[in-house]
Amino acid sequence: MRSALALTSVLCLAACGGARPAPEGARTTVVSLQKIDCEACGAELVADLRERPGVYAVSFDRRRAEIVVTASPSFDVTGTVKQLAADEGFEAVIGAGKGHYAGWATFPEGADARTIAEGGADIPDLGAHVVKGKVTVIDFSARWCLPCRKLDAHMARVLGAQGDVAYRRLDIGDWDTPLARRYLKHVPRLPYVIVYGTSGAQVDAIAGLSTEALDAAIARARGR
Template sequence: MTVRSALALSSLLCVAACGGAGPAPEARTTVVSLRNIDCEACGAELVSDLRERPGVYAASFDRRRAEISVTASPSFDVTGTVKQLAADEGFEAVIGAGKGQYAGWATFPEGADAVTIAEGGADIPDLRAHVVPGKVTVIDFAASWCLPCRRLDAHMAKVLEARRDVAYRRLDIVDWDTPLARRYLKEVSKLPYVIVYDTTGAQVDALAGLALDELDAAIERGARR
């Protein structure tokens, strides 16, 4: 993305256009799915642009589904406008619901001990069952719409390329209200949330937010124990 707007993060971002005027009787709503986006701000920026356009009455972004909903006058070209805005930012817009998709995660080197152990926000009652004996284990709570999570993921790909004494376990929370998030992230305010265990299985550190230097230091401490 070329611009990273400081927009409020929420599972459903809704904004009304032009002073909050209600839609005309002939207004129609179009759902557009976004593909290959890498963060929530991608969709939020498109919504911010759309709401300033004459003929657009309302726009919203569903970060879970990677979809934009636009209510506009029939004279406003929703399809063409959203497709062009998306193309300008390097991703794709597809008309219709249920087709949204975030970009994939980082590619890890062959033989790297990296596994996604939770998808869809499914609950995991016992994290320690996934701690790898004899290795420093990094457990990462992440979400596909979280850009800092993607940066941490890419960093871990480099870490695992350089060393084989580290195991990486990613957990996709999907959103803050899933069973996985409710169990482990009640007191956590931002992602990624990373827990580092040493080679004996003892916790070394827990880090909220993107803190790569602190993560590297925790891995080093864990390897020395």
């Protein structure tokens, strides 16, 4: 079973394992998290809130970057979550639909880098996005995936130094989206990177963060 699913199970235990029966009059509040850089940020808040007196249930939706808290009317959900978020360097606002992750790395001006899929939207033909005459790196990633962010930052440095490399990022959204179902059925972890040579032929595919393996694949891809 892919490690991402195992991690999801851990997060679910953190979010749901300590739920207490909610008495009549308990209130449910949705808090959107902003500028977080991985799903662990939300899981840590859930773990903290779960131990607080007056909190009956907490869950975290990693795709929407939202925490749902069921608590006693006397428990200050807003103030507590905002303070916890501030302590970790991100923001929290009350209400659904306002959560978002931090942006991707900033690439040098003129770098051949772009996002070609957002939120798991399907891309039927990867070949259409391979740049002939350049080494093309196709990166399946997700905004909640911290190793994906590390790889993205590495690619910003690569493109800053190597003008013959093109980078195409695909945000899978989650493991159940059309994009993930098409390409990642047998992929155990993110990021998942496919490297194509200058002729358009696939040279390597790498699951998980390994900048050393990626750099080696890029070097091999030249002239192939």
